Amino acid sequence: MIILMAGLPGTGKSTxxxxxxxxxHGTVLGKDEIRAALFPAEAIEYxxxxxxxxxxxxxxxxxxxxxxNPERKIFLDGRPFSRRYQIERVEQFxxxxxxxxxxxxxxxxxETARLRLESPDPSHPAHNRTFDLYLEVKARFEPITxxxxxxxxxxxxxxxxxxxxxxxT
Numbered sequence: 001m002i003i004l005m006a007g008l009p010g011t012g013k014s015t016x017x018x019x020x021x022x023x024x025h026g027t028v029l030g031k032d033e034i035r036a037a038l039f040p041a042e043a044i045e046y047x048x049x050x051x052x053x054x055x056x057x058x059x060x061x062x063x064x065x066x067x068x069n070p071e072r073k074i075f076l077d078g079r080p081f082s083r084r085y086q087i088e089r090v091e092q093f094x095x096x097x098x099x100x101x102x103x104x105x106x107x108x109x110x111e112t113a114r115l116r117l118e119s120p121d122p123s124h125p126a127h128n129r130t131f132d133l134y135l136e137v138k139a140r141f142e143p144i145t146x147x148x149x150x151x152x153x154x155x156x157x158x159x160x161x162x163x164x165x166x167x168x169t
Contacts, residue, residue, distance in 0.1 A: 007106035012153030031078030
């Protein structure tokens, strides 16, 4: 199964994905970690073109892993999936692999996102995660029309995990 971790920056996608992967023996494929592994620091540009390139490599990696274990849960993280074409591409890929897809859209209050982004995790590989980025992505976020489960990450992580597990199991 391929699970898209959708939502604005700072909404808790990565935290939730890591915990879900731990509990399900799944794998998190993070776009930001893969980008950092592919490109030297001076070549990282956070452009749509580079994001799409990295996502294609991420999908190829997911396919490789799923061929070896079709029961594995793959969590695609690090992209807000703020554009319809981004979700459509994953749907197409999942269909080719005959894998189900689930969308978990993480949401939280603007204040929670601001607090998270103003005290960032120094180990996070994306160095463009700011509240300004949150506002920019929010302004152009296309509503997700695919069937989805909305997870409010203003709640305790344990509650979010239970809600998400119900959607992916």
